[in-house]
Every structure is written in structure tokens, then in C-alpha cells.
Amino acid sequence: MLAKGLAMGVDNRQIQTAVLADPESDDPVVCPTDSDELDEFREEFADTTFWCGILLGGCGGQLTTRRGNVRVSHFAHFPDPDELLPECGRRSRGVASADHLYVRTATQTWLRRQGHAPRYRYIDRDDAPVGSLVEIELDGYTLLLHMDPATPPDWDAAQAGDIILGPGVQVDHRTLARRGHVNRIKFVSEGNQRVMMLGTELPYVGTDWDFELADCTVDEHGRLITPVVTRAEAARAAAERAPVPRPRSEKTEGPVQIGTLTRLINTAVQKKEIAAVRQLRDTAQLQIPRCESQALEHLQRAIDRASGLIDEQDHARRRLFAQLDEAVRHAHVYKVTTLTPHVRRFVQGDAPITPQETGILNAADTFLRDAREQAARRQRAAEERRVAVAREREAHHAAKAEEHKGRREAEAQERKARNRARGQVQHIAGRLRREPLSAEQQKLLVDELVCAAKEAGDRLSEAEQQKVDEWVARIVAPAEEPETAGNASPAAQPQLDAIMEPAKLPERLVPAVAAVRGALKKAARERTVTSWNRLEQQLGSALPSLTSNERVQVLVQVDRSAADDKPLLSSLLAAGDPHFAYQYYRHVLGALGLDAPDDDEDLRDVVEADAEQVFTDWRLC
Structure with a gap:
């Protein structure tokens, strides 16, 4: 029941990564998200502990693996009822962390x-x-x-x-x-x-x-x-x-103004208009014989800047075409897909492409067309495989579901049979305790009691099995005093004393009521269930050793003093310890004037519903 309490919301973090052996380790591991893989993972690391590592930005607490029902499987922190660890900031951390x-x-x-x-x-x-x-x-x-x-x-x-x-x-x-x-x-x-x-x-x-x-x-x-x-x-x-291309020789048409030409070259270089820079540089080189002095110096400086930009452009152009050619030859689909449009944009507005460059682009286009066709064929084949696998998985799941359904029905039938046998045990034990029976009648009923107890198996509580053993021992033991044995009543079995009213509660139990109430409130705020042994460890001397009747009296006072609209805090004990639920919780409900189901399965449903209501109400406080 403790694990169920945690699933109700104590630890809602999804942590996919941990470190091995100790909190300061730098040896990482990833928790499988699939439930089947989680079983293999647990077997592989059965002798190793998992930690919320310091080098992961974690709190240093110990982790455990948790199988996901609604969420994926993940690591989760161990409960920290004493709140000794710092609050962990690793929430919903993926595998990349x-x-x-x-x-x-x-x-x-x-x-x-x-x-x-x-x-x-x-x-x-x-x-x-x-x-x-x-x-x-x-x-x-x-x-x-x-x-x-x-x-x-x-x-x-x-x-x-x-x-x-x-x-x-x-x-x-x-x-x-x-x-x-x-x-x-x-x-x-x-x-x-x-x-x-x-x-x-x-x-x-x-x-x-x-x-x-x-x-x-x-x-x-x-x-x-x-x-x-x-x-x-x-x-x-x-x-x-590589050698720098020689400038083109073109005849100038009409007179050229050197100052205007210089300004045009500088503007085209600044705007990186490559085609214009090429044409203006070639024109300027033809005008050098006409220039002298300061005009020649300005024009030559403009030509040098234009040549530098053209050299960079030519160098980048050769590199891109070489990369594209190599990508096609090595069949790198991603590179060809990325480079081809980039190369086409790069040569727009520049010098016309050469035959060699045209051949590289054509080869790239052919390669991409073939690659797309192959990808389409692979996609169709993968889709066909996916459909076939889905059908096979669906058939497998249907078969597993049918098998699981049959197993559940068989288990349900067996559970009902054991519950009926348990009810028969309780009925026979009641007859033996209440009705005046002869020795022969008692022996027959005890035989029936033993058969019913054997059929009920582990559905019997420890107290019920003890009663069966007492009746068996009473029948087989020789009667020392016939008169006494004949007059003795089978009703003399251990019973809980009458529940005391608050005014009659022993003075020594008053501090225990306050201590237990405080511990159960703390558990409710933390959304966790508990047990009486855990309360004794947690409270120490504040909770002395109590008899069964005294435990019931304490819990009755804890829930009787709570607000009328609050659910029973003692349901957290019943949810954390099924034996406690069957042995004590019915008495607590009866003392408070509440109905308790006779069937243990029904009682378990009531306990779980009460515990969930406690978590809900105390979360809003």
C-alpha cells in the first residue's frame, strides 16, 4: 500500500538520468522508458544503486526505478519522511541532462x-x-x-x-x-x-x-x-x-571620365555587386595609359580593391563547386541537397558558369532526382513494413488481452471462492462461540472449520487463523476436568474491551493521542501512507507500547476530535498496513458510529477511498 500511496502523488517528478554507486559519481545511466526494457535494466543493475548526482545538478538523494502506467518509466526519489535532504530542482529532466x-x-x-x-x-x-x-x-x-x-x-x-x-x-x-x-x-x-x-x-x-x-x-x-x-x-x-584570372580586354566605347569611373568602382565594391565590379575593373584597366599623377593613383587603388573582391568571389566559387562535385561523387545526399541551391544563388549576377560548372550542376540535379526516387521507394517499403508490424502487434496484443482476461476471470473466481470460505470460517467460529454445543457437535463443526480455513488460505487474517488453531487445539486436547470442560464456554476468546468515552480515557494515553494526530497530519500533507510500526519509530518515547485495545482507543480519540467535515486520519494506517485494516479499523469505524463492510475486499476499497480523500482535503489546507 505504500507504493500505491506514492503513486497517488508523493513524488511526481520524471527523472530519466542518474549516476551509479554514489552521489558524486560521474558515471551516468539512462532509465529505459519502456516497461519491458525496464525489467532487463533492473536485472542488469541489480547490485548497483542509483543517485540524483551532484554533477547532474541534483540533490544527492538516492533514486529508484519506477514503472510508468500513465507516464513513461523513470527514476524517482526515495521517500524522505524526515525531510533531511534539500528540495530537488531536477523536475522533468530528459536524457540529455x-x-x-x-x-x-x-x-x-x-x-x-x-x-x-x-x-x-x-x-x-x-x-x-x-x-x-x-x-x-x-x-x-x-x-x-x-x-x-x-x-x-x-x-x-x-x-x-x-x-x-x-x-x-x-x-x-x-x-x-x-x-x-x-x-x-x-x-x-x-x-x-x-x-x-x-x-x-x-x-x-x-x-x-x-x-x-x-x-x-x-x-x-x-x-x-x-x-x-x-x-x-x-x-x-x-x-x-591557383593563378588569378587575367583581366578581360574590352574596347571602351567613347571617352570615359576617370573620376566618375573610380567612384563607380568604389560604389560597386561597397555594395558587392560582383558583375558590375568585374565590368568596371576591366574598363578601368584599359584607361590606365590615359591617367597620370593623382588620378592614376586613385584609379589604381580602386582597381586593387575590385580585384581583391573578385579574387575572394572566385575563390569561394571554386570551393563551392569543388565541394558540390565531391558530395555528388561520394553520394552525400544531405550535402548535395544543401549545396545545390546555395551554388545557384551564389552564381546569380556573377560571370556565366563554365561548361565544367554546368556539368557539376547537371550531375547534382540527376543525383538528387535519383535520391528522391530511392527515398520514395524506401518510404513505401517502410510503410508496408510498418503496417505489417502493426497488424502483427495488434494480433499479439489481442491474444495477450484474451489470455489476460481469462487469467483475471480465473483469479476472480478463485478470490470469490476463498472469500466465501473465509465467510464460512467466520460463520462457524461464531456458532462455536455463541451456541451451546455437545462435544460431538463441536468436533464436527471444528472439522468443517479446518476445511474452510484451508480453502480460504491467505485470505484469512492472522487473528482469524489464530482462532481456528485455538479451536483445533481445544478439541484435540484431553479434558482434565470434565465438569469444567463441559461448563466452559467457547466464547472465552480474546476480545477488544469496550471503547472508552473521552472522559474515561486513561491519563497516560492523552499525550499519545496528540503525538499520533500530529504524525498522521504530517503524513496527510506529504500525501503518504504509514503503519503503526513506522509511527513507533518516528515518535519514539512519545508513543509508548500499547495494547490492541489501547491503539483503537487512541485512534478513536484522534478522529473524534477532528473537524466533522474531515475524513478519518486513521485511514492512512489502514491503507499502509492491510493487517491493521482488518484487525483494528473496523473497530475504529464502529466506535465512531460508521458502517464497516464485512467483506475484506469491500473494506479495502473503502480504505483506499478514505485515504485519497484525506490527501485531497489536506492538500487544500
């Missing part, structure tokens, strides 16, 4: 194979909460991983190593163009683990994730080198060695 701890798991072996001795530090400060930044120290250099978009990188301050961006961390276009590339990481789930993926983002291209961690290295300057970085630097070096 532990990604900064998986950095060590993913990179440690890889770095050691390269001869490095990595040391990991999880930065925790006011402007960067734990999990935002992870430092990997390598022989005097640092790899700084930015995991949180809310903590922007300081590109100018990072001089000792390399900066790597996590999911969602943005880099502005100017910084990306100046650096030439930025490396990124992201994590994907595989079972109850998170797997790290590396990628490299290039200007105008996007991020390439199509390589393995084993293909990457950290060089002697502490820089992360991926295959994309290697290709980009090689292409940049080749482009710098």
Missing part, C-alpha cells in the same frame, strides 16, 4: 590511444551551471566543450586550445567565416546509454556528421582534426596557389 558526463565515457579511451592523458573538469559557476562547460586538459592544451546554448562561447578568450559546440549552441556567420570551421558534438540514445557523434560545420555548407570518432585526432597544438577539417584546409591551400 547527463550528456556532459557521457563526454568522458566517449572520449577517454580514444584520447589515451593517441598518447594523451586527459583530465576532465565539469565547470560549475554562477554564469555557467554544472553541465554547461566541460574541459578536457591535454598536455598544456584544453578542449572546451560548450553543452548549453544559454552559455555562449568566448572565442577571443580561448587561446590555449579548441572550442567544440554542443547541440543548439550557435556561432555567428562572421566568426564561422573567420575561423573557417567549427567542430560540434551531439548525443543519440542506444539502449540505456548515450553515444557521442562528432561533426564539422563549414561556412555556407552546414554540419557534416558522416565520419567516425576513430577517424579524428587531436594534433600537437590541441586542435581537434576531423576528416572534414583536413579536406577543407587542403582545398584552401590549393585555392591560394
Whole structure:
């Protein structure tokens, strides 16, 4: 019943990540959301404890796994009735909340194979909460991983190593163009683990994730080198060695004003109108023989600026076409899809495309058309598989539901039979206690009592089984004094004394009433059930050892002194201890003038409803 009390709302947090062994561990784990996978997870980690880790931003409390009925399966905190732990701020934290701890798991072996001795530090400060930044120290250099978009990188301050961006961390276009590339990481789930993926983002291209961690290295300057970085630097070096195109020679039509031409070139360069800059530069180069002195100096300066812009444009154009050609040859669908429209926009308003460039664009268009057709075929095949799997799953679920229904009906029939047998036990015991019977009649009834008790099985309470045993012992024991045995009444069984009125309550029980009332109110506010043993541990000397009758008297006074519109606080004890419900709670209800069902199943429903009403009413207080 305690677990049911928790499900009623004591702990409504959904926590998907934890650490193993102790609160300060940096060994993370993810709770499976599927109920079937949760069973395998519990078996795998049967000898390990789970904690709300400090490095996860948690409270340091111990966690347990909880199977989800309405919600997904998740970690949940152990109850803290003494309120010793601080309030935990990790509410509805997903699997990504532990990604900064998986950095060590993913990179440690890889770095050691390269001869490095990595040391990991999880930065925790006011402007960067734990999990935002992870430092990997390598022989005097640092790899700084930015995991949180809310903590922007300081590109100018990072001089000792390399900066790597996590999911969602943005880099502005100017910084990306100046650096030439930025490396990124992201994590994907595989079972109850998170797997790290590396990628490299290039200007105008996007991020390439199509390589393995084993293909990457950290060089002697502490820089992360991926295959994309290697290709980009090689292409940049080749482009710098390429010859600059010779200017076009065109005849000028009519006289040209040198000052006007200079201003036109400067304006076109400022607006980056590439086609106009090309034409004006070629015209200006033809006018150089006509110029001298200061006019020649101004015109030459304008020509140099125009040539610089054209060189940058030509360099970027060659790089983009080379990347597009390589993406087509290596069948990288995402790259081709991203680069093709960008290349077309880039060459608009510029010099006409060459035959070689036309061939690259045509090859890209053909590749994309084929890729779309293949994707459509794969989608149709996947949809057919999905439909087939759905049908199979539906048939399986129908069979399981039918099997479960049959099992439930059988269990219900068995439970009814045991309840009937239990009722028969109570009826026979009542006859033995009330009716004057001969020894032979008593023996026959006791035989029937034993058969009924055997059929009732675990549906009998401890007190009911004790009564059966007493009657069996009484029948089989030899009568020492026939006269006494004949006159003795079977009604002399242990019974609860009459419930005392408040004025007659012993003075020594008055403090116990106040202590129990306070403990039950605290449990109601915390939306949890309890038991008498737990009350004794919690209250200590304030709750002395009491007889069964004294316990009932105390609980009657607790609920009798409550407000008339409040439900019974003692229902929290009955919900937390079914044996208490059957043995005492009926007496409490009877003493308060309330009806108690004879059937234990009905009584259990009443107890659960009363406990839920207690939680509802005390939440509003």
C-alpha cells in the first residue's frame, strides 16, 4: 500500500538520468522508458544503486526505478519522511541532462590511444551551471566543450586550445567565416546509454556528421582534426596557389571620365555587386595609359580593391563547386541537397558558369532526382513494413488481452471462492462461540472449520487463523476436568474491551493521542501512507507500547476530535498496513458510529477511498 500511496502523488517528478554507486559519481545511466526494457535494466543493475548526482545538478538523494502506467518509466526519489535532504530542482529532466558526463565515457579511451592523458573538469559557476562547460586538459592544451546554448562561447578568450559546440549552441556567420570551421558534438540514445557523434560545420555548407570518432585526432597544438577539417584546409591551400584570372580586354566605347569611373568602382565594391565590379575593373584597366599623377593613383587603388573582391568571389566559387562535385561523387545526399541551391544563388549576377560548372550542376540535379526516387521507394517499403508490424502487434496484443482476461476471470473466481470460505470460517467460529454445543457437535463443526480455513488460505487474517488453531487445539486436547470442560464456554476468546468515552480515557494515553494526530497530519500533507510500526519509530518515547485495545482507543480519540467535515486520519494506517485494516479499523469505524463492510475486499476499497480523500482535503489546507 505504500507504493500505491506514492503513486497517488508523493513524488511526481520524471527523472530519466542518474549516476551509479554514489552521489558524486560521474558515471551516468539512462532509465529505459519502456516497461519491458525496464525489467532487463533492473536485472542488469541489480547490485548497483542509483543517485540524483551532484554533477547532474541534483540533490544527492538516492533514486529508484519506477514503472510508468500513465507516464513513461523513470527514476524517482526515495521517500524522505524526515525531510533531511534539500528540495530537488531536477523536475522533468530528459536524457540529455547527463550528456556532459557521457563526454568522458566517449572520449577517454580514444584520447589515451593517441598518447594523451586527459583530465576532465565539469565547470560549475554562477554564469555557467554544472553541465554547461566541460574541459578536457591535454598536455598544456584544453578542449572546451560548450553543452548549453544559454552559455555562449568566448572565442577571443580561448587561446590555449579548441572550442567544440554542443547541440543548439550557435556561432555567428562572421566568426564561422573567420575561423573557417567549427567542430560540434551531439548525443543519440542506444539502449540505456548515450553515444557521442562528432561533426564539422563549414561556412555556407552546414554540419557534416558522416565520419567516425576513430577517424579524428587531436594534433600537437590541441586542435581537434576531423576528416572534414583536413579536406577543407587542403582545398584552401590549393585555392591560394591557383593563378588569378587575367583581366578581360574590352574596347571602351567613347571617352570615359576617370573620376566618375573610380567612384563607380568604389560604389560597386561597397555594395558587392560582383558583375558590375568585374565590368568596371576591366574598363578601368584599359584607361590606365590615359591617367597620370593623382588620378592614376586613385584609379589604381580602386582597381586593387575590385580585384581583391573578385579574387575572394572566385575563390569561394571554386570551393563551392569543388565541394558540390565531391558530395555528388561520394553520394552525400544531405550535402548535395544543401549545396545545390546555395551554388545557384551564389552564381546569380556573377560571370556565366563554365561548361565544367554546368556539368557539376547537371550531375547534382540527376543525383538528387535519383535520391528522391530511392527515398520514395524506401518510404513505401517502410510503410508496408510498418503496417505489417502493426497488424502483427495488434494480433499479439489481442491474444495477450484474451489470455489476460481469462487469467483475471480465473483469479476472480478463485478470490470469490476463498472469500466465501473465509465467510464460512467466520460463520462457524461464531456458532462455536455463541451456541451451546455437545462435544460431538463441536468436533464436527471444528472439522468443517479446518476445511474452510484451508480453502480460504491467505485470505484469512492472522487473528482469524489464530482462532481456528485455538479451536483445533481445544478439541484435540484431553479434558482434565470434565465438569469444567463441559461448563466452559467457547466464547472465552480474546476480545477488544469496550471503547472508552473521552472522559474515561486513561491519563497516560492523552499525550499519545496528540503525538499520533500530529504524525498522521504530517503524513496527510506529504500525501503518504504509514503503519503503526513506522509511527513507533518516528515518535519514539512519545508513543509508548500499547495494547490492541489501547491503539483503537487512541485512534478513536484522534478522529473524534477532528473537524466533522474531515475524513478519518486513521485511514492512512489502514491503507499502509492491510493487517491493521482488518484487525483494528473496523473497530475504529464502529466506535465512531460508521458502517464497516464485512467483506475484506469491500473494506479495502473503502480504505483506499478514505485515504485519497484525506490527501485531497489536506492538500487544500
